[in-house]
C-alpha cells in the first residue's frame with residue numbers, strides 16, 4: 423500500500439540538537455539530585471531554561487542556564503513575572519545569575 427504522505431524526515435542537525443538536549447537533561451537532573459530545585463518534588467521533572475532557548479540559542483546547552491523543575495514549578499517559571507522569577511533565581515544562585523548575565527550580554 424502506498425502512503426500518500428510519507429512521515430516527515432527530521433534533519434540530522436535537528437536530531438543532533440535533540441539528542442544533545444536529552445543528554446543534557448539527564449545531566450541537569452543528576453546535578454540537581456533528581457528533584458525540583460524549587461519545591462523538592464521528585465516527579466514530573468523537566469529541564470527548564472533560565473534564559474529562553476528560543477531567544478538565546480547560545481545558552482541552550484549551557485548547564486548553568488538549566489534548572490530541574492517539576493511540571494508545576496516550570497509553569498510558574500514561565501507564567502509568573504520575569505521580575506519575580508529572576509529575583510528567585512538570583513537569590514538561589516547568585517553566582518550563576520551573574521555568570522548568565524555576562525554570557526547573555528556577550529550574545
Ligand SMILES: [Zn+2]
Nearest residue numbers: 458461492495
Ligand atoms: Zn516544583
